[in-house]
Amino acid sequence: MNSYIAVAALISVASLLFMLPLVPALVELHRKSDALPLVVVQQNAGEIRHFANSFRSYVKNLQPILQSCVTSGTSDGGILPDGAEYVVLGRVDEALLRGFAEGEAGHPVLIMAGVDLSVPPSAKFSKDIYAGGGFGGGEKNSYRAILGEREVSLGVGSEVLRWVHAVGMFTAAYGCNLYGRISSDLGIRLGDECSFSRMNAPHIEIGRPAAEDISSTEEMTVPSSANAGKLPRLLHDGDYEVLAGQVMERDIVIRGNLRIRAGARICGSVKSVKDMVIEDGVSVEGSLISASKMRVGPNCRIHGPVIAERELSIAGGTRCGTRQYPTTVSAPQIEVEEGVVVFGTLWAREHGHVVAKV
Amino acid sequence: MIAVLYAIVFVICVYTARHYFFTLNRLFGFQRHPYIDIDTADWPPVTVLVAAHNEEKVIANALSALMAVKYPEDKMLVVPVNDRSTDRTREIIDKFVTEYPGRIRAFHRVGGKGGKAAALKDAMELVETEVILIFDADYIPGAGLIKQLVAPFFDLEVGGVMGRVVPMNAGTNLLTRLLDLERSGGYQVDQQARMNLRLVPQHGGTVAGVRLSALREIGGWNENSLTEDTDLTYRLLLNGWKTAYQNRSECYEEVPENWAVRIKQIMRWAKGHNQAMVTYSLRLLFGNHRATLRERIDGTLLLGVYAMAPITLVGWVLALSVFYEGVAPLHGVIALLSLTAYAALGNLAAFFEIAAASRLDGTRQRICLLPFLILGFAVSIFSVSRAAVSQVSDLITGAEFHWDKTERFRKAM
Numbered sequence: 001m002n003s004y005i006a007v008a009a010l011i012s013v014a015s016l017l018f019m020l021p022l023v024p025a026l027v028e029l030h031r032k033s034d035a036l037p038l039v040v041v042q043q044n045a046g047e048i049r050h051f052a053n054s055f056r057s058y059v060k061n062l063q064p065i066l067q068s069c070v071t072s073g074t075s076d077g078g079i080l081p082d083g084a085e086y087v088v089l090g091r092v093d094e095a096l097l098r099g100f101a102e103g104e105a106g107h108p109v110l111i112m113a114g115v116d117l118s119v120p121p122s123a124k125f126s127k128d129i130y131a132g133g134g135f136g137g138g139e140k141n142s143y144r145a146i147l148g149e150r151e152v153s154l155g156v157g158s159e160v161l162r163w164v165h166a167v168g169m170f171t172a173a174y175g176c177n178l179y180g181r182i183s184s185d186l187g188i189r190l191g192d193e194c195s196f197s198r199m200n201a202p203h204i205e206i207g208r209p210a211a212e213d214i215s216s217t218e219e220m221t222v223p224s225s226a227n228a229g230k231l232p233r234l235l236h237d238g239d240y241e242v243l244a245g246q247v248m249e250r251d252i253v254i255r256g257n258l259r260i261r262a263g264a265r266i267c268g269s270v271k272s273v274k275d276m277v278i279e280d281g282v283s284v285e286g287s288l289i290s291a292s293k294m295r296v297g298p299n300c301r302i303h304g305p306v307i308a309e310r311e312l313s314i315a316g317g318t319r320c321g322t323r324q325y326p327t328t329v330s331a332p333q334i335e336v337e338e339g340v341v342v343f344g345t346l347w348a349r350e351h352g353h354v355v356a357k358v
Numbered sequence: 359m360i361a362v363l364y365a366i367v368f369v370i371c372v373y374t375a376r377h378y379f380f381t382l383n384r385l386f387g388f389q390r391h392p393y394i395d396i397d398t399a400d401w402p403p404v405t406v407l408v409a410a411h412n413e414e415k416v417i418a419n420a421l422s423a424l425m426a427v428k429y430p431e432d433k434m435l436v437v438p439v440n441d442r443s444t445d446r447t448r449e450i451i452d453k454f455v456t457e458y459p460g461r462i463r464a465f466h467r468v469g470g471k472g473g474k475a476a477a478l479k480d481a482m483e484l485v486e487t488e489v490i491l492i493f494d495a496d497y498i499p500g501a502g503l504i505k506q507l508v509a510p511f512f513d514l515e516v517g518g519v520m521g522r523v524v525p526m527n528a529g530t531n532l533l534t535r536l537l538d539l540e541r542s543g544g545y546q547v548d549q550q551a552r553m554n555l556r557l558v559p560q561h562g563g564t565v566a567g568v569r570l571s572a573l574r575e576i577g578g579w580n581e582n583s584l585t586e587d588t589d590l591t592y593r594l595l596l597n598g599w600k601t602a603y604q605n606r607s608e609c610y611e612e613v614p615e616n617w618a619v620r621i622k623q624i625m626r627w628a629k630g631h632n633q634a635m636v637t638y639s640l641r642l643l644f645g646n647h648r649a650t651l652r653e654r655i656d657g658t659l660l661l662g663v664y665a666m667a668p669i670t671l672v673g674w675v676l677a678l679s680v681f682y683e684g685v686a687p688l689h690g691v692i693a694l695l696s697l698t699a700y701a702a703l704g705n706l707a708a709f710f711e712i713a714a715a716s717r718l719d720g721t722r723q724r725i726c727l728l729p730f731l732i733l734g735f736a737v738s739i740f741s742v743s744r745a746a747v748s749q750v751s752d753l754i755t756g757a758e759f760h761w762d763k764t765e766r767f768r769k770a771m
Contacts, residue, residue, distance in 0.1 A: 024726040034723030035529030037538070040608040046397060046502050200398065233514060233571075235598055237648065251514045255648075271514045287512040291392070305399050305512045309392045321398075330395035344398035 048183045048200045048345070052147050052165030059130050062088060062112055066132060070114035077109075084127070086110040092118060121155060134168070145180070152184075156191075170201070192338060196352040200345045202323060206354055207316075207338025231268040242266070244279075251286065258290075269304055276308075294331070295358070297340070307331065313358035314340050359676060360685065366673035373666060376659060377707035380551035381714045390554045394606050396509040403433045403487040404508055409474050409564075410438055413495035414446040415766045416612065420495050421454045425461065429504040436462045437484050438495075441477035442469065447495075474563070475586035479579040488571060494564040496612040496766055498526065506607040507567045517572030517599025518590060520549065521565035521607035527767065530615050535727055536734040537613040537620070542719055543712035550605045557656035558595060559603035563587030564611070572599045585630025588661075592638040595657060598648040615767045621741045623764050628664040628745040635661040667742035708735075 028034065047053075062080075069076050069090025077087040087109050089096070097111075097119050111117075111125070114132040119125070121138030128145040129135070135148045139155040144162050146152055151168035154160070159177040164170060170184040174191040182188060184201040192207060233251045240254040244261035251268035252258075258272035262279040269286030270276070276290040278300055287304030288294070294308035297315030305328045306312070306320050312331035314320070316339030321327030326344030334348040337358045346352065406424060410417050417438065424436050438451045451464045465481045478492070489511050493499065503521065510516045522545045528538035552559045561568075563586055573579070576593040583589035591601055614620040639661045641647075643654050709728050716725045751757075 021729045025729045028723050028726040029532060029535070029730075032529055034721055035535060037526045037528045037610065038524045038542070038608070038719055038721070040524050040610055041500055041502070048397070235648070253514045269512065269514050273515075287514075289392075289513045303400075305396050305509075307392055307396070307512070309390065325400040326398050327400065328396045328398045345395075347395045347397075349395065 048181045048198060049165055051145065051163045051181065052183065055128055055130070055145065055147050059086075059110075059112060062086065066090070066112055066114045070132075080110070084110055086112060089113040089115070089117070091115060097123075116150075135166075139173075151186075190354050192354055192356060194354045196346070196348060196354075198345070198347045202326065202343065204342040204344075204346050206336045206340040206342075239274075240272075260284075278302075297337070297358075303327065305329070311335075313337075315358050316340060319343070359680060363673065363676045363680060366669055366676065369662075369666070369669060370673065373659070373663075374707045377711050381547055381707075381711045383551045383554055384547045384718065385714055387551075387554055389550070390556075391604075391606060393509040393513065393602065394506065394604060396512065397505070399509070399512065401430055401433055401505065401508060402489050402511065404429070404435075404489040404491060404504065405485045405487045406434065406436045406491045406493065406504070407478060407481055407485075408436065408438045408493050408495055409441065409477060410443065410447050410451070410495040411441040411474075411477070412443045412445045412447060413766065414443075414450060416496040417447055418450050418454070419498055420493060421451070421462065423498045423500075424493075424504075425454075425458055426501060427499060427504045428501045429508075431461060434461070434504065435484075435487070437465050437481060438462065439477050439481040440464065440466045441474070442467055442472075471581055473581060473584075473586075475579045475583055475589075476581035478586070479581050482578065485570065488569060489567060490570055490573070491567045492564055493609075494611070497523075497564060498610045499565070500609065503565075503607055503609055506604055507565070510602040510604065511567065511569055513602070515600045516602045517569050517576075517594040517597075518561045518601040519567040520559055520562050520601060520603050521609055522546070522549070522603075522605050523562065523565055523611045524608050525613040526610035527612050527615065530767075532730060533617060533620060533734075534613050534615055535724065536731060539712050539716065539724065539727060539731060540734065541613070542715040542721075543708070545605065546715035546718050547711045549603045552656065553603040553605070555656075556650070556652065558591065558653050558660055559601050560660060561587045561591040561594070561601050563590070565607070565609040568594075569599070572597070575599075583630060584633050585627060588631050588634040589637075592634055592642065592657065592661070595649050595653060596638070596641065596645070596647045612766060614764060617737065619765045621737065624738055624741050625745040625748075628667070628742040629749050631661070631664040632746060632749055635665060664742050665746065667739045668746045670739060671743050 065076055065088050069088050073091045075087060075089050075091065075093065075096065077085070079085050089111065092115060108126040110127045112130040116133035117131045118136040119138055119141060122140045123138065124142040126144050128147070129143065131146065131148040131152065134150045135146060135152045137143070137154045137158055140157040141155060142159050142161070146164045148166040148168065152164060152166035153171040154173060154176050156173045157175045159179065160182065161179055163181040166184040169186045169189065170182060171189045172178060172191055172194050175193045176191065178194065178196045180197060182196065182199045186202065188199055188201040188204045190196065190206050231250045233253060235253045237255045239256040240258050242248060242260040242264045245263045247265045249267040252266065252270045254272045257274045258270070259277045260266065260279060260282050263281045265283045267285050270284055271289045273291045275292050276294045278296045281299045283301040285303050288302050289307045291309045293311045295313045296302065296306065297318035299317035302320045303322065303325065308331035310331070311333040313335040314337065316337040319341045320329050321343035323343055328345040328347065329342050330347040330349070332348070332350040334352040335355050335358050337355060408420055421436065421438065440447050440451055448466055455462045455464050463484055465484055467477055467480055470476060470480060489508055491504065491507055507519050507521055510519045523541055525534060525538045525541055527534050529535065549559050566587070568590065572594060576597050579586055580589045594601060614623055639658050642649065642657045649657065709731060712731065713725050713728060
């Protein structure tokens with residue numbers, strides 16, 4: 001072979017090999033198949049009611065049919081523009097409902113009811129339900145999503161896979177599994193052994209708290225935000241203990257374990273880098289944040305957000321937030337005892353559970 | 359010469375290991391997002407400072423977006439900090455002040471020292487709230503962003519907060535696509551890994567917040583700093599405050615669309631970062647303060663990132679020199695194994711990080727552009743080295759730093 005050709009061939013092959021990794025890059029640069037900016041949610045702020053509001057808009061066009069069915073006491077059905085099958089109930093027909101439940105060899109269908117709706121037990125509803133009146137579920141049912149214009153009540157051992165929003169009170173009986181978002185404009189009540197994820201309501205009751213815990217007889221006179229930056233900060237390296245009955249008019253940051261003894265009152269906010277234990281009857285006017293595990297209660301009053309980065313357990317009689325100043329209680333793992341009341345949001349990122357004793 | 363070369367190789371290996379450690383943590387480790395679930399609270403009053411110097415093309419977008427956010431109106435005051443603008447910035451701001459009475463208070467600065475830190479320092483006379491958020495004028499915050507950036511301040515350890523920056527003009531040309539990838543790696547992996555590992559997330563000076571009491575404690579804005587964000591990060595750290603990174607608090611920004619602007623931008627960042635390195639690295643590493651050992655080590659490595667470019671260049675020159683002088687720093691199989699290991703792992707660490715970030719972002723095809731990052735890398739290494747050299751010569755000659763504002767590419771409203 002001519003040496004010039006050999007050199008040219010060598011250079012060509014080497015160039016080809018060098019260019020090879022650039023071929024997909026050049027193709028992508030030319031095609032721009034993935035050139036749009038990363039999607040940043042601009043309009044909604046992650047509101048818990050987002051799905052419920054979207055669903056309400058989605059079924060808005062079926063409202064005239066619903067009204068007509070309610071007036072005539074009949075049922076109707078059809079297919080929405082996106083191909084979803086629906087049935088509109090103007091009267092309660094248990095046999096009809098059982099037919100829609102998949103457990104009874106039916107097929108999934110979106111249900112819209114204009115009257116109080118009571119669904120049979122041991123049924124699986126894998127399409128969304130709209131309840132224009134009250135909604136009562138039988139035992140061991142499985143729901144995808146429910147929008148209730150009045151109260152919504154789930155039977156023992158039921159589960160919710162995506163979301164529920166009740167304009168009235170939401171109640172879950174013993175042993176319900178609430179995997180998605182649960183919200184109410186009035187209040188939420190969870191029975192024993194329920195599991196939960198994200199909930200929001202003016203008040204969330206665990207079990208049957210004392211009436212005064214739910215009422216607003218003990219409201220804060222000063223919002224917790226009013227003290228922001230005004231109190232001195234105690235920054236302590238190592239473990240720390242606040243004595244029983246002690247009143248501390250400062251913010252506390254502890255880079256160790258923290259124990260606040262019974263009856264103490266903290267006028268500011270509290271942070272611990274390790275575990276935090278809050279004993280009986282402690283009052284904290286600001287936030288309570290632990291970078292590890294936190295145990296609160298019983299009978300504590302916490303006004304600001306309660307955040308634990310690992311686990312959180314709250315004992316009975318504890319109130320977080322107030323009706324006037326609702327707050328957020330959040331941790332990956334949460335255990336709450338009967339008698340706890342949270343005003344605002346209770347959010348277990350991985351698993352929340354109602355237990356008899358924390 | 360060999361000893362210096364060994365030292366350089368060691369430092370490069372440390373940074374390589376750091377890249378891999380961060381990426382693996384992000385892919386498989388425990389992810390910390392402690393404040394992102396705070397959606398209900400008695401929200402504190404907040405002042406939002408919008409730094410603006412000749413921003414007629416973008417300021418209206420930023421102010422409109424801020425007027426649409428979901429935060430109690432009576433608790434949020436927006437202060438556009440008009441820093442000696444000579445274009446229509448003042449006129450646009452004043453129009454918004456009239457349109458939204460009580461919600462926007464303009465701060466028009468007509469003289470004084472140049473630079474963002476100096477402007478923010480002067481604007482502090484209008485700030486009365488404990489929580490301050492800072493945006494550059496080309497940023498467009500979403501509806502939930504203010505609450506997300508305020509939420510970490512419920513934690514009393516937090517002195518500063520940083521959100522994630524997302525290029526909105528990512529698809530414009532090769533440069534913007536490369537910057538999009540770089541940003542993705544920097545925030546999605548680097549910053550979040552530092553948050554996960556309780557290291558030193560960096561305050562970025564925009565889509566960011568600072569606690570007023572912390573700012574006062576550390577002596578306010580440092581107008582002599584070329585990058586007030588890096589300076590703030592380290593002064594907070596040395597005074598016992600943490601900076602929290604919120605990866606899910608995303609905000610659109612505009613990235614440079616031509617190489618000249620990009621080179622100016624990265625040279626300014628490099629000079630500011632190096633200035634902070636000289637000022638704080640020894641104090642951080644050996645000083646008597648509250649930073650943990652891991653914060654001291656990570657903080658020092660973070661301070662050194664822009665010094666790595668000239669160090670790498672020197673390493674290349676030394677490596678070539680020892681080769682032509684006939685010196686063999688390593689022998690036989692060891693040399694071969696070292697070369698192979700470095701080729702397989704070392705020089706790909708940053709690319710691995712960016713690829714992991716793209717995957718975490720749920721994007722796929724843009725990963726194909728990774729080979730082009732060598733181009734961005736080459737431009738960066740020479741620009742940053744040039745910045746370091748000019749910084750040293752400025753120091754010797756006593757020349758003052760000239761502030762270069764990043765050019766905007768959006769069409770004016």
